[in-house]
Amino acid sequence: MRFRLSRGMTYKAACANIPAGGGKAVIIANPENKTDDLLRAYGRFVESLNGRFITGQDVNITPDDVRTISQETRYVVGVSEKSGGPAPITSLGVFLGIKAAVESRWQSKRLDGMKVAVQGLGNVGKNLCRHLHEHDVKLFVSDVDPAKAEEAKRLFGATIVEPSEIYSLDVDIFSPCALGGILNSHTIPFLQASIIAGAANNQLENEQLHSQMLAKKGILYSPDYVINAGGLINVYNEMIGYDEEKAFKQVHNIYDTLLAIFDIANQQGVTTNDAAKRLAEDRIQNGKRNKTKAIAA
Ligand SMILES: NC(=O)C1=CN([C@@H]2O[C@H](COP(=O)(O)OP(=O)(O)OC[C@H]3O[C@@H](n4cnc5c(N)ncnc54)[C@H](O)[C@@H]3O)[C@@H](O)[C@H]2O)C=CC1
């Protein structure tokens, strides 16, 4: 669906209390053909938008690429020398989100001994595995790049599974940290996990249909744009003058926001996806009302 990533970023900002709209650029190309010239051309295009859109790091755009883009535009965040890049703090937010889901589901603050399946071991997935390993979680991992899976096995004692097997594992938590659209009518019937809590944007192929399918199976879904807001929080702080302590403090709010969303879903009998959407839209409407009042005053 057109603009779904951008809308997700808008909801992400609203749920994280960040006073910004949402936008995302997708470059349709083969990452193997990526060159500095192409990245610089993209940077010039972003610059031509005069700050109406600010770009950053994401899938197949590395911190080095961000540095190259920054040679052509001021409107880029996630620059290593400033905020250190968004992925580590995104993974911290996802880790805190997993804790919130465990608390909501099992009234427990402990993760040790739990079985977690992590799909995708890139910038976020690998860092998430580190947090989980430090809390004695038993990890099951998959990546289409076998070298990344081997690294997780070596560093975190993870069990490697084939990418197609990750959905059907008998685990407590499934953490999608690769690409979007992976929660769909083909994969959901296989899921055995009680909780879904991961970083990937747009995890639900069809938001209404697939959030309801998860709810019917009794699976607690942590809305992606709430749990993965750590990177956005970090880059927003980079925009306004980076203060690491402040950014980390704000990321810890993801825990309470998710608990509040799980409560709204329970009390109102709606899916967690709808509860998050209501929270985001209420905040956006309030923001608009306050802006109108400020202009009128
Ligand atoms: N980097 C960040 O701070 C944030 C990332 N996200 C989202 O989190 C997800 C992961 O982001 P990054 O780690 O930065 O990306 P990345 O590009 O570093 O890692 C993605 C990993 O997924 C693997 N992968 C791709 N298809 C797969 C499949 N079918 N099965 C298993 N592994 C597969 C890739 O080989 C790669 O290792 C993306 O959806 C991204 O949009 C969301 C918020 C912030």
Ligand SMILES: O=C(O)CCC(=O)C(=O)O
């Ligand atoms: O927007 C960024 O640069 C970092 C966060 C991010 O990529 C996302 O939330 O999808």
